[in-house]
Amino acid sequence: MKDTIPVRGGEELHEERLRDYLQQHIATMPAGDLHIEQFPNGKSNLTYFLRVGEWEAVLRRPPFGPVPPKAHDMQREFTILQTIHPIFPIAPKPYLFSSDESLVGSPFFVMERRRGIVLDTEFPDEMIVTPTLCRQLSETMVDVLVQLHGLDYGHTKLATMSKPDGFMERQVHGWIGRYERAKTSDVTGTERLFQWMINHVPATSEATIIHYDYKLNNAMFSPDMKQMVGLFDWEMTTVGDPLADLGAAMGYWVLRDDPELLKSGLGKPPVTVHEGFMTRREFIEAYAVQSGRDVKHMQFYMTFAYFKLAVIVQQIYFRFKNGQTADNRFAHLDQMVISLMQYALQITEDSTVGGI
Structure with missing residues (x-):
């Protein structure tokens, strides 16, 4: 392929x-x-x-x-x-x-240039896709995220490039500001969503290296799919709350019973809709067991993850709306923004909506 x-x-x-x-x-x-x-x-x-x-x-x-x-x-x-x-x-x-x-x-x-298989919306034609394979891929994604969060950053440049203290407060206010600058229309409930996030930022003292765009199509696997051989798109990487990284990863972890616009709003559904991939709850629990971290505040991190994703999509749509790109893939992303905002709002009221 x-x-x-x-x-x-x-x-x-x-x-x-x-x-x-x-x-x-x-x-x-x-x-x-x-x-x-x-x-x-x-x-x-x-x-x-x-x-x-x-x-x-x-x-x-x-x-x-x-x-x-x-x-x-x-x-x-x-x-x-x-x-x-x-x-x-x-x-x-x-x-x-x-x-x-x-x-x-x-x-x-x-x-x-790394060589391997990147999975997005389809598996390679020649690959036999089984629930066992999908489970194995899920476990690898958990393993690598835990490994990344266990790195010692103290003697690296990231120690001076990042400001982990107050990370989540800055994230919430910073992404609200990004949304306001890229807004093209009013979306019902955004002010309520903003206030909920501001009021529910968890107190945390732990900081690790976080990728912050950790998703399947940023990973490359060996031909036998048993190892991750590449991880790309490090633009958002910093030192911050590891559970924000987990939440962001789960925001991209689309499942077969998710709302249709979440599954197909950016094109074809990702391969994670196949039988055998961990649910978000299973992924989070596996991460908690391996990392030893308390995941009781995942309602906040998932809410913020979908909001952050909505802002990223809005920024892309803003560029299209203002003629800064002619890529027609972006013409209807405003509907995806609305869907993500509404989904984030639903999670504030009921964490099971996000499959947590």
């Missing part, structure tokens, strides 16, 4: 200019023609596959058009990978960061 496509119209890179620059700055890159394709699934940052002969790499850059303040910070993500890769090899090795916007129209970075 091919994982790249020809570069979408309007998102092309200048091949010769980029090739010359990379050959000057990446010692392992050979001479020859640079071939560029695109990874199709991202709805935020743009990711390209670079190849010269047998040499391969991946380039990441922000989306075209204006972007929210502090979002899509390529230098920060590059620095995070420099910090994380040596102690967590599932993260890809970064090669180069450039702030020269004349090359691709924005700052960008280049990292190693």
Whole structure:
């Protein structure tokens, strides 16, 4: 199953200019023609596959058009990978960061290309999908998240790049502000949702490295599906509340009995709707057992996770609505925002709505 496509119209890179620059700055890159394709699934940052002969790499850059303040910070993500890769090899090795916007129209970075299987909405055609396989994938996702949260960040750059004290209070107020800046219409109940989150921030003193975009289609698995061999999209990574990371992961963990708009609002339902994948409750309980953490406040973390996801979708829709992107995949994301907001509100009233 091919994982790249020809570069979408309007998102092309200048091949010769980029090739010359990379050959000057990446010692392992050979001479020859640079071939560029695109990874199709991202709805935020743009990711390209670079190849010269047998040499391969991946380039990441922000989306075209204006972007929210502090979002899509390529230098920060590059620095995070420099910090994380040596102690967590599932993260890809970064090669180069450039702030020269004349090359691709924005700052960008280049990292190693990993080979394996990324699961999104379909399994590879040749794969025999069983409940046992789906359970195994669920367990691997739990295992790796617990492993990440167990890393010692004290001697890494993340210790100085992050401010774990007051993390969740800042998150709640920060994402409310992001929503207000990207709002295109009024959604019923948002003020009530905002106040509930502000009033229910759990008191916590623990902080770990958190990926904060931990989901199946950001992970790569070995061909036999027994190991995770890559974890991508470290843009949101910081040091903060590990249960916020767990909540965010569960916000993306879509199940077959979820509301239809949650399942298909961003396209085809993800593979987690297949029989055998852990329920959210099972995932959370498995995480609690392995990590030893108390998960009694997951109602808050799940509410916040769906709200945060709604804001991310709203930011994408804001760019479409204002003509900053012509990608028609985004034309009806406003309905997804409403659905996510309403779902978050329902969880504030009944945690079982979110399958917790």
